Amino acid sequence: MSPFPPHLLSMDDLGTEEITEVLRVADSFAEVGRRANPKVPTLRGKAVATLFFEDSTRTRMSFETAAKRMSADVLSFAAGSSSVKKGESLRDTVETIEAIGIDSVIIRHASSGVPARVAQWVDHCAVINAGDGCHQHPTQALGDLYTVRQALGGGDPGLSRFEGMQVVIVGDIRHSRVARSQVTAYSAMGAEVTLVAPTTLLPPSLEGWPVSATSQRLDEVLPKADVVSLLRLQSERGSGEFVPTLREYTSDFGLTTRRAAMLHPGAFILHPGPIVRGVEIASDVAELPAALITDQVSNGVAVRMAVLFLLLGQGPFAGADRD
Amino acid sequence: MAERERSHTRPRGAVFVPRVQVMTSADVHRAVTRMAHEVAERNRGLQQVTLIGLQTGGVAIARRLAETLAEVEGAAIPVGTLDVAFYRDDIGLRPVLPEAATDISFDLTGKTVVLVDDVLFTGRTIRAALNALGDYGRAQAVELAVMVDRGHRELPIRPDYVGKNLPTRRAEMVDVSDDGVSLGDLVSR
Numbered sequence: 094m095s096p097f098p099p100h101l102l103s104m105d106d107l108g109t110e111e112i113t114e115v116l117r118v119a120d121s122f123a124e125v126g127r128r129a130n131p132k133v134p135t136l137r138g139k140a141v142a143t144l145f146f147e148d149s150t151r152t153r154m155s156f157e158t159a160a161k162r163m164s165a166d167v168l169s170f171a172a173g174s175s176s177v178k179k180g181e182s183l184r185d186t187v188e189t190i191e192a193i194g195i196d197s198v199i200i201r202h203a204s205s206g207v208p209a210r211v212a213q214w215v216d217h218c219a220v221i222n223a224g225d226g227c228h229q230h231p232t233q234a235l236g237d238l239y240t241v242r243q244a245l246g247g248g249d250p251g252l253s254r255f256e257g258m259q260v261v262i263v264g265d266i267r268h269s270r271v272a273r274s275q276v277t278a279y280s281a282m283g284a285e286v287t288l289v290a291p292t293t294l295l296p297p298s299l300e301g302w303p304v305s306a307t308s309q310r311l312d313e314v315l316p317k318a319d320v321v322s323l324l325r326l327q328s329e330r331g332s333g334e335f336v337p338t339l340r341e342y343t344s345d346f347g348l349t350t351r352r353a354a355m356l357h358p359g360a361f362i363l364h365p366g367p368i369v370r371g372v373e374i375a376s377d378v379a380e381l382p383a384a385l386i387t388d389q390v391s392n393g394v395a396v397r398m399a400v401l402f403l404l405l406g407q408g409p410f411a412g413a414d415r416d
Numbered sequence: 417m418a419e420r421e422r423s424h425t426r427p428r429g430a431v432f433v434p435r436v437q438v439m440t441s442a443d444v445h446r447a448v449t450r451m452a453h454e455v456a457e458r459n460r461g462l463q464q465v466t467l468i469g470l471q472t473g474g475v476a477i478a479r480r481l482a483e484t485l486a487e488v489e490g491a492a493i494p495v496g497t498l499d500v501a502f503y504r505d506d507i508g509l510r511p512v513l514p515e516a517a518t519d520i521s522f523d524l525t526g527k528t529v530v531l532v533d534d535v536l537f538t539g540r541t542i543r544a545a546l547n548a549l550g551d552y553g554r555a556q557a558v559e560l561a562v563m564v565d566r567g568h569r570e571l572p573i574r575p576d577y578v579g580k581n582l583p584t585r586r587a588e589m590v591d592v593s594d595d596g597v598s599l600g601d602l603v604s605r
Contacts, residue, residue, distance in 0.1 A: 114513075117514075118513065118514055120514075120516075120517045121499060121501065121502070121514035121516070121517045121518070123517070124517040124518050124519075125502070128551060128552070130551055132551075133502040133503065133551075134502070134503060134547070135502040135503075135507055136507075139508075163502075402502075405508070406507045406508060406512060407508075407511045407512070
């Protein structure tokens with residue numbers, strides 16, 4: 094197989110084989126997470142920094158938990174209390190962090206492309222994109238794949254069921270980095286993706302997106318869906334201006350109790366969080382057994398452990414002479 | 417399957433070419449039977465004994481040992497599997513990947529654990545396994561059973577039960593499978 098890339102900036106960095114490898118390694122880390130003492134010495138002596146220029150609870154805690162469970166040292170950087178406030182540029186901040194001797198930087202930024210730019214500046218540091226603007230959030234998509242595979246029985250049998258699976262992504266696709274990563278991830282595994290959103294919340298162009306259809310009618314799409322993945326309206330990116338009212342959005346695109354009943358019995362409901370109950374998902378729908386929202390969070394830790402391990406634990410010969 | 421010690425550093429595209437068969441399938445079967453009797457003899461009653469097979473080569477042997485112990489002693493011995501990748505001392509020096517997830521569904525505290533592997537070579541896998549076991553409880557004792565001891569130890573580790581002592585050159589490769597044990601070389605294609 095081809096070597097695992099030096100950075101994880103986008104789902105496009107990973108082919109089907111690399112995705113499969115992440116999921117397989119994550120199985121072993123999920124086992125670690127189930128133990129009474131969920132800690133292994135794997136990345137002892139490695140240092141990981143989380144650079145979050147945008148608010149986050151789950152992604153940051155998930156990455157930091159992942160690194161700590163592998164015995165790496167974690168430095169937590171919050172832009173609000175750093176030299177960025179004194180006017181230090183992003184490049185100087187990153188070079189300072191690399192000079193301190195950090196092995197991996199995990200970056201979240203409101204601007205698309207920042208992690209990719211940072212990757213050009215560093216020499217020996219693995220850069221992980223933890224969400225950049227409206228661009229990509231690859232570890233979220235990997236966690237979603239892991240969660241669906243687990244719900245389908247796990248392992249290779251679970252993996253094989255992605256072929257031809259009908260995945261429906263609903264919501265603010267225009268502003269969603271999660272959707273961009275999901276589309277690439279699901280289609281790499283052989284699933285067919287349908288996007289459902291008001292036309293105002295679809296991206297201006299879908300050129301190069303591996304999606305099979307778009308729709309404005311959720312009711313027509315739901316009965317054949319195997320996976321429904323919901324997205325939040327991103328008010329911090331101005332989605333509110335793209336829909337007339339939240340109530341109208343909910344009545345056309347929210348997964349209400351009535352709509353959830355249209356799903357076939359084997360279908361699953363996913364949401365990357367944070368969920369806004371009563372808008373994109375009804376409160377009691379989020380509690381259905383078919384809703385895998387809390388599994389997505391716990392699996393996120395295992396998948397991020399796998400990504401950190403594949404980036405940092407493989408040594409100077411990473412991939413070069415693997416079977 | 418080939419021994420774990422080398423499986424990750426194998427040059428890409430290289431294949432194992434057997435030169436000589438040192439144990440037939442029947443020989444392996446006899447060795448398992450003898451080792452099972454030795455385990456039973458040393459741990460009279462087998463009350464607290466559990467078998468842990470190392471992924472991947474030790475797992476099948478651990479299962480066969482448990483089957484034989486069930487036949488000769490009528491004892492149902494719990495069998496677990498252990499992957500040591502996350503405990504290896506060469507992480508970051510060469511590509512290390514887990515073979516399969518660990519499966520130990522019982523507490524090891526107070527148990528006599530018999531670690532089972534196919535080939536004992538440098539001893540580094542066993543060192544990693546001892547560290548890993550500690551995370552599943554404090555075993556009363558840990559014993560080691562291997563199908564082939566090929567020498568070249570780099571750590572002070574010795575097996576308690578051995579199928580066959582096999583003198584080897586360092587560069588050679590030992591392959592243990594259902595068909596028996598072969599000695600051979602890795603050849604780049």
